Amino acid sequence: MKEYVSFRGREIRIDELLFFLAFVPYLIIGMLWTTMFPMPDFSHAIAKAFLIFSFASVFFKKHWNIQFLAVSFSLLLIGSLVWLATSDTGVIALALLIMGAYKIDARKIIKTYLLIVLLIMILAFFSSMIGIIPNLQYVRPGSGIVRNSFGIIYPTDFAAHVLFAYLFSAYLYFEKKPWLFSGLGVLLVAFLIKFSDARLDAITLFLAILLFLLIRFLKGKALHQAAQLAPFSTLLAFLVTYALTIFYNAKNGFLHLLDNVLSGRLHLGKRAIEKYGLKPFGQVIKFFGNGRSTKSVLHYNFVDSSYLKFAFVFGLIFILFFVLLMTLQAVTCLKRQDYYTLAVIVVISINSMIAHHLIEPYYNIFAILFLANFSFRQVPNAIEKQSALESHSHV
Known part of the structure; x- marks a missing residue:
């Protein structure tokens, strides 16, 4: 099967071209929805329709390895079960982007993300300063x-x-x-x-x-030793979030103080667990939160923590699998001595304890990069080891 196409005298990988045909419009529309620019409701459907290109790109990949098959099949299966339970295609959309990003240079994806996000942020900022929005x-x-x-x-x-x-x-x-x-x-x-x-x-x-x-x-062994616990940051953040929420009691002085510092997030999380419970593949919940208006919300019930929110709407199976993916990626980073990627995972893990942007690519682009190519971050000996592993896993 043909792997490259000529464009203005350049050879471009077909799978890469198809992925960006999906990713760019999806990111632009998703990003615009986070601004005060008016957006039609049907634009959500348009953004997801473009993901057909990301799915098509999979068939132009040179190899599918075991990791790709395991992650893709698992996410598509979970996403399908979430869709049957809630009619929400969010996990399927995430799966298609992750699959499309397979073997693509993570730098290209991140640079594209930065270009789009920064341009729209600057546009929104100055538009708000002169009264357009x-x-x-x-x-x-x-x-x-x-x-x-x-x-x-x-x-x-x-x-x-x-x-x-x-x-x-x-x-x-x-x-x-x-x-x-x-x-x-x-x-x-x-x-x-x-x-x-x-x-x-x-x-x-x-x-x-x-x-x-x-x-x-900080270089060498000292840095490596300092990073030993970092791969488990997502798992620890997930467990701490659930423990604090489940055992929250307003009569406990420490937990009550912590809840005040967190603007009532422990109380809201505990109330949501008691009211809705946690389902394997999600449920339909109408969350009411602040945003798009300065008017007060009468029945505020928004759950900010990513680990809680996505467990409610996409199910406990999904959030456990996503935490597993992040943990495995972090473990791989430590083995490769890829400390910068590891640091990003740590920051995202901690932020997600309170914020709800863990799987939203227009905020956290790392959400779709589990299968992308991070070889630019690997030290030479780690590249050799990784190449040897991949040569045995191609199917």
């Missing part, structure tokens, strides 16, 4: 602090875009320009606290700076 401003009760969303649907969603855009930019370029990205990161932390009062994203962004500095300047 609203800059929603919320006042935090008690302190009176004004929180700006700058053209995005909510201040924390704006902050999440800033966090992830910085995280993936630094992921690609921090090694060469550590002080530039450290300084930029500190400025962004200050900006998020001053103008959006987005504490979670400011803290995790600062954590990313510290981890990248540690990797950049």
Whole structure:
């Protein structure tokens, strides 16, 4: 089967071309939905329709290895069962993007993500400043602090875009320009606290700076030893989130204080578990949260934690499988001495304990990169070992 096509004198892999034909419109539409620009409801269907190209790209891959088959089959099966239980195709869409990204250079995908996300963020920011779309401003009760969303649907969603855009930019370029990205990161932390009062994203962004500095300047065995527990960050974050939520009791002084610090998230999570329970393949729940309007929500019930929210809507089986994928990817990163990718996984894992963007590619692009090509991050001896493993697993 033909693997390349000529375009303006260049040879382009057909599977790569088909993937980006799906990914680019899907990302643009998804990203626009996080802004205050008006979007028609049918655009969701258009975005998902483009994913047929991502599925088609699979048949132009040179090889399918065992990892690809296991991940793809499992996600498609889980996604189909979620669809039957809830009529939601979100997991199937995620599976198609993950399959399409197989063997494609992760840098190309991340650079495309950064180009689209940053352009739309800049457009939304300046549009909100000149009144084309609203800059929603919320006042935090008690302190009176004004929180700006700058053209995005909510201040924390704006902050999440800033966090992830910085995280993936630094992921690609921090090694060469550590002080530039450290300084930029500190400025962004200050900006998020001053103008959006987005504490979670400011803290995790600062954590990313510290981890990248540690990797950049701590070398050899010391770095490897410091990273030993990092592969289990997603699993630990998942378990801690559930333990704190399930055992939450307002009469417990520590848990009550922690719940106040987390703006009532433990209480909301515990109430949702008691009301809805956790189903294997999800359920239809109408979550009411803030966003798109400064009007107060009368029956607020939104569950922010990714580990909880996606367990409710897509089921416990899905979230367990996703946590497993992230953990296995992190273990592989440690073996490859790929500490930058490992740091990104740690930051995402911690942020997802409180925020709900874990599997949304227009925030967290790593959600679709489990099967992508990360060879640019591997040290030479790790590349040789990986090539040897892949040569035995092709089918």
